[in-house]
Amino acid sequence: MNTTAHQFETSFDLDEPKAEAPPVLHEPTPIPRIAIQAFCDSPEVSSVLETAAADRRMAKAHMKIHMGGIPAATDFYQSAPTPNLILVESRQTADELLGSLDGLANVCDAGTKVIVLGRMNDVLLYRELISRGVAEYLVIPFALTDILGTISRLYHDPEAGPLGRSIPFIGARGGCGSSTVAHNVSYMIAQTYDSDVVLADMDLAFGTAGLDFNQDPPQGISEAVFSPDRIDDVFLDRLLTKCTDRLSLLAAPSTLDKTYDFDERTFEALIDTASQGVPSVVLDVPHAWTNWVRHTLCNADEIVITANPDLGNLRNAKNLIDFLKASRPNDHPPRLVLNQVGLPKRPEIKPAEFADALQIEPLAIIPFDAQLFGTASNNGQMIAEVDGKATYTALFGDIAQVLTGRGHVQRAKKSVLAPFLQKLRGQKA
Ligand SMILES: Nc1ncnc2c1ncn2[C@@H]1O[C@H](COP(=O)(O)OP(=O)(O)OP(=O)(O)O)[C@@H](O)[C@H]1O
């Protein structure tokens, strides 16, 4: 790995001020919209990191600096989700360092990278750290350009793949609440995990993301898809509308002055560019089955299908899941969200039976609540902003937790299949 070689080629004398060393960062390589938390153990390191946090190359990233080193970090993450990147300073001996990193690893969520800042200039220790999953080891003292260069290389390594995960949400039927779920989950990822999200409303004619977030921007996704040659991170940035500190929207025009018949790959450049810059790219896909919808789903990192508990939804969800499982045999099967469950007087398929028919446990079962969802929708607010009891907020939080790779949420046990569902499965088989 280049970074490995580079790290030890630039080994330096600890007594010599590092500012003398040639800068590692040769060209400005901005760091993407990641959340970084640092746990320092000395004023000299925290001071360099404070300068780094204010550097123009960190303008999109968010860095919080704490003191206390690895013990403080381990303690902190017992009860808090881990960010995209953690920097930990250590003054420990090699054995102590490896021991305390094991403790930190136990509380780190999947996908979090760790950079260790230490005082030992030792190749064997470096190799041991890398083999244990540490992303990089930087020897103290280091210059501002060293830390910026190290973080930048981590997120611009072509071998490492894109930073962000693309997560399309699609409804098994029109109107089943797929957009509502997509918007609320995006909001929860941004709020709970302090992690940046780009939400792209791909329903250009009828999309509701602008309404749901009370935004009416003059430009958005339409400019991106009708100027594919111009798409890069700078152009994309201009089209984004900030809904919260961490949540940016690529709004649909939601007008009918054009028709929207896209090619299979129309959205590809847009999704790729967005994925280079943010940890989560949520795609609000309309209920349709076109070349571009199929292509977007097939190439996604995660897929969320929202369904209501009736037979039409079940049939469509099953077709979607069967198709996507067959086309993506090496990926996680699509995720299922059951929404609008318990609509008064409506005969419904029980969630357990629905899940059993699809052989997929729902990530969340969201009750029908006309008052709450109607209020949120009419006010252009998210459920978390109007949910007094926080019950629904927790459900969207569960979905956010799984989609950001932070483990599974326990669900209720399955029940026995109703005969008509068995029949449906038999026909499909
Ligand atoms: N759990 C729920 N309880 C009550 N109302 C809900 C619930 N979930 C969504 N809704 C409402 O259902 C309506 C349709 O939701 P939404 O637009 O999210 O569906 P969709 O599947 O994206 O529809 P479309 O096919 O038009 O894209 C909205 O008015 C929304 O507020």
Ligand SMILES: [Mg+2]
């Ligand atoms: Mg929708």
